Amino acid sequence: MSTSERTREHLLEVYRRKAKHYDLISQLSPVPGYPQHAQRLRAIRALGLRAGDLVVDLACGTGLNFPLLEQAIGPDGRIVGVDLTDAMLARARSRVAAGGWGNVGLVQADAADYVFPDGVDVILSTYALTQVPECGRVVAQGAAALSRGRRWVVLDLKLPDATPGWVSRFGIAAVGTSASLDEWIDRRPWETIRSAMQDSLSDASWTELCFGTAFLAVGSGRGDVRVQDARHPRKVPRGLDVDASMGWNDDVIDTFRTSKGTENYWGPKLIVLHSIGAKSGEIHLNPVVGFRTDGGWRVVASKGGAPENPAWYHNLRVNPTFEIEALVDGDVVTVHVTATEITGDEWRDAYDAIAAEEPQFGDYLEKTDRRIPVFQLTPVAG
Ligand SMILES: C[S@@+](CC[C@H](N)C(=O)[O-])C[C@H]1O[C@@H](n2cnc3c(N)ncnc32)[C@H](O)[C@@H]1O
Numbered sequence: 001m002s003t004s005e006r007t008r009e010h011l012l013e014v015y016r017r018k019a020k021h022y023d024l025i026s027q028l029s030p031v032p033g034y035p036q037h038a039q040r041l042r043a044i045r046a047l048g049l050r051a052g053d054l055v056v057d058l059a060c061g062t063g064l065n066f067p068l069l070e071q072a073i074g075p076d077g078r079i080v081g082v083d084l085t086d087a088m089l090a091r092a093r094s095r096v097a098a099g100g101w102g103n104v105g106l107v108q109a110d111a112a113d114y115v116f117p118d119g120v121d122v123i124l125s126t127y128a129l130t131q132v133p134e135c136g137r138v139v140a141q142g143a144a145a146l147s148r149g150r151r152w153v154v155l156d157l158k159l160p161d162a163t164p165g166w167v168s169r170f171g172i173a174a175v176g177t178s179a180s181l182d183e184w185i186d187r188r189p190w191e192t193i194r195s196a197m198q199d200s201l202s203d204a205s206w207t208e209l210c211f212g213t214a215f216l217a218v219g220s221g222r223g224d225v226r227v228q229d230a231r232h233p234r235k236v237p238r239g240l241d242v243d244a245s246m247g248w249n250d251d252v253i254d255t256f257r258t259s260k261g262t263e264n265y266w267g268p269k270l271i272v273l274h275s276i277g278a279k280s281g282e283i284h285l286n287p288v289v290g291f292r293t294d295g296g297w298r299v300v301a302s303k304g305g306a307p308e309n310p311a312w313y314h315n316l317r318v319n320p321t322f323e324i325e326a327l328v329d330g331d332v333v334t335v336h337v338t339a340t341e342i343t344g345d346e347w348r349d350a351y352d353a354i355a356a357e358e359p360q361f362g363d364y365l366e367k368t369d370r371r372i373p374v375f376q377l378t379p380v381a382g
Helices: 003-027 036-046 066-073 086-099 135-145 165-175 181-187 189-200 246-259 311-318 344-357 359-367
Strands: 054-058 078-083 104-108 122-126 151-157 202-209 214-220 270-276 283-289 291-293 296-300 321-328 331-341 374-379
Touching (some): 003 086, 036 122, 054 066, 066 078, 066 086, 078 086, 135 189, 181 189, 189 214, 246 270, 246 283, 270 311, 283 296, 283 311, 296 331, 296 344, 344 359, 344 374
Parallel strands (some): 122 151
Antiparallel strands (some): 151 214, 202 214, 270 283, 291 296, 296 374, 321 331, 331 374
């Protein structure tokens, strides 16, 4: 049996044993209090997700990333979760059923052999890829299938650079994290991942997290190798600001309210418009990204770069005074606002600032001929 095969057998055994309590154990890993959730959110933000995206979550485990991915891609998107361990996938299946998500496919496969769907929009792997002996090859295979300009993101643990080997062994063994620890330390897979990302992607970036105990590696697809796969036809992207699926919007709003902006994809930037129907006069709830300014918030009628404005754009034009829910000092509060559309030369400056803060809004502008409207929401007495 080769070293790779031995590692794989060992990992299967370890994760079959851990699967049942993985969600709980992982909160305490690698040590209690480790900012794993914050790192996960950061990795998912780095994907630059859009509504309707096809996402591969490689070595997805029990699917801890799925709720955050779902919030960003919506019902028109699709997640493919790939993992080696049947027991971990069984847990992922339960999570998918509990979430009522009809757009998640689960595949049992070794990452080293997995054939990525051509034209995949984004690829994510969290706390897993360094365990795959062929991790460099896996990065390259993913990069070859990735759409041009879209992201491959790897978040994983590493050894801090200055740590002597014996300290690392002692420290990691003490918290019982890694499966084949000696092999992992000697192999230094994070270095392999770093150079594979530099070789196969554009704009590869590398950020050390938590005193060098973890890393976030991000790169963009060159899009020069593959063509779109007919198995995954592109769907019309729908932005976060679309009214289309109330079920999805409801989930996003619920998570925002209950977690106070800590568990939702856009975090504390999310706001909920209570726009008043232009024709019906009824209230519609629209979760959108609110860009803070000194005078309130700015919102963008992007509809994910669709050719037409979202329904709420017309509502704000006809009924510019309404309520929003927003996070203020850590609490979700209701604020009366009045909306003013930013026009003329000011629009360009406003949009540039928004795209600098959240680059995917720059992508939306490239997808449409529309001059995507931006509104200033200014608080008024209720
Ligand atoms: C620490 S868990 C991380 C799971 C998940 N990504 C997360 O963030 O919670 C590592 C996962 O990698 C999977 N794994 C390990 N080696 C693998 C391989 N060669 N191919 C696919 N999955 C693998 C394990 O089954 C396990 O579910």
